[in-house]
Amino acid sequence: MAKVKYYYDSANLAFRKIKTRKRKKFGYVVLFLLASALFGFLTFVVLLNTPYFDTPKDRVLERQVENLKLNYAILNKKMDQIDDVIEDLEDRDNNLYRVYFNTAAIPIDERKSGYSKKNRYAALQGYDNSTLVINTTERVDALSKELAIQSKSLDEIVKLAKAKSQLLSAIPAIQPVKNENLKRMASGFGYRTDPFTKAKKMHEGMDFTAKSGTPIYATGDGVVERADNTASGYGNHVVIRHGYGYETLYAHLSKYNCRPGKSVKRGDIIGYVGSTGRSEAPHLHYEVHKNGKVVNPLNFYYGNISAVEYVAISKIANQENQSLD
Missing domain, CATH: 2.70.70.10 (Glucose Permease (Domain IIA))
Incomplete structure (x- = not known):
């Protein structure tokens, strides 16, 4: 029940009831509603910026991030397989092809050496999951360099093979007359x-x-x-x-x-x-x-x-x- 307010009428020496105008009442109601709306909006903005309240857009972004993490994991597994293949090629290159053609093997530290440029991946730092992205990028770069070295080595082996083939064809290797019965x-x-x-x-x-x-x-x-x-x-x-x-x-x-x-x-x-x-x-x-x-x-x-x-x-x-x- 609303409180009734009075004021003292000195002229009539009596207390009289304070009557609130309807317009004023309406203004109070409107002011209250505006204040409530503003408070609600500010509360909503604050909640949006806390980790305890996810919007549909946030959930979509989270799913995209998880998908990217999964794709990076799959990519790293594939790189593991490629790395095994490259190591097998490098082993055959050093211990079979180059031995056969009597040429020096390529040192492992030369094959596996990284890039000397400092802060090569500085542009990838400062983000969420930067470590994952940088590590994967480093592996891709290392594999690319190993493949480039191996490709160059195989080009050299091809040249050596052609030279070896020409050498084998040039060396005198048969008798100059037919000698089936060894009587000549x-x-x-x-x-x-x-x-x-x-x-x-x-x-x-x-x-x-x-x-x-x-x-x-x-x-x-x-x-x-x-x-x-x-x-x-x-x-x-x-x-x-x-x-x-x-x-x-x-x-x-x-x-x-x-x-x-x-x-x-x-x-x-x-x-x-x-x-x-x-x-x-x-x-x-x-x-x-x-x-x-x-x-x-x-x-x-x-x-x-x-x-x-x-x-x-x-x-x-x-x-x-x-x-x-």
């Missing part, structure tokens, strides 16, 4: 009896007996340097420069099947057996030179004979018999 070996490398002077002298090649006109094959890839008869004693002869320090000489030919400057492949016919020059009978005199020094051709027949055949031909070649030139 007449004289080997070393001191032999000269057929004309009967004195012992160094025989710097191997002699293969064969009928005139028997095909002679290039024993490795190369370029014909000479095909003439100007060298004393050799008669018609061919010299092939194989590269990597290798040269081969084929002497006493009846005729040529090549010309100077022509590129040849292992197994190409370059001429035919004869008995020109200082020769006692139709045969092929064959020499191998490495870095300007004559070497035993017997060591270069691995391309077309077995181990048993090598032993048999070695016994024949090492007999100190008479050479044919």
